[in-house]
Amino acid sequence: MSRTGRTYTRHFELDTRQHELLGIDLGEGAPRRALVIGIAIVALWFGGLTLLFGLPGKLTFTIYFLPPMIVSVYGAQRSRIVDRRWNLTRWAIGIRYLVLGHRPIICGGQRAAARGEWIARRDRWAPRVAFLADSPLGPLLDRWLGPEDTATPGAGAPVRLDSRPRLYGPDTVARATRRRTPIPHQKKGDQ
Template sequence: MSRTGRTYTRHFDLDPRQHELLGVDLGEGLVRRALILGISLLVLWNGALFLVLGLPTIPTLTLYITPPLGVTFFGAQRSIRLDRRYNFTIWALTARYLSVGHRPIICGGRRAAHRSEWLGRRARWGRQLEWFADTPLGPLVERWLGPESAIPTGSGTALRLDTRTRLYGPDAVVRAYGRKALTTNEETRP
């Protein structure tokens, strides 16, 4: 009979809610994470647009409000791929990977990776920008990505390590090395 374990922690994920804001009753409340994200994005976006376009007018009011609200609405939802993360976190990690890459872990972190061992732009951006190759921007994108040879030959899917630990006693070591190796070491001692 096999036993099956289940994780119920996802069912107990309770988001804190803001039920009142500046004396205004919000009813069942807004999720605080979405509220903080929305307010911060609204301030940053409107600040940048204010510096570029000036005060909002009736035609530009949609440009001032819609992008931060859209990013807040879709970013504060749970990711479909990884249900423990929010979409905004997935977007931020993807943007970081595409812009900076990642530092490879060499020898379990015992040695820091040299800059030449990091993944290049072509290895990170190649698949996302393939459709630009047939456009007038194709040569410019190809120059920015670098040569095809910049992709490391060993890059690919992760290897699955299936190791098995064994403990050998002194009798197994003697059988492996033989009696002669053991007596030779004893004779060389002073």
């Protein structure tokens, strides 16, 4: 028999909408979160290009506004892979993984992982850039990814688990707890 878990919090999510913006009627309304993120992305993209190349002309207007609009529209949609996240969140996590790697959690965070225990750059990038290996960029790519035969040092030999389950009855558990719990009215010297 298999058990199936269900998450109902998605049904309680209320999406606020903006019906009017600067006196312009938006009709049924745009989702406010998507609108705010879209405005932020457009402002950053437009500001960066303006600092680099100056104000847009008739021909460059599309380059200034179309890419951030596409990212905003598709990024604000629910992901089909992880339905609790937006596409923008998934993209950001994927980019962070490729750039910074993954820092493993060891002993529940009791010890910080050494740099050798992180996932190597080649392991993160090689599946995504394998098509470039036979191109003229191949040697440059190999140099950037690092040597292929680097093995991540392990933590040591495997630990063999040789445990035997035991079943204790309630009388045994009661005796064990009685032995360890001091009686409140006795003092240490009276025992």
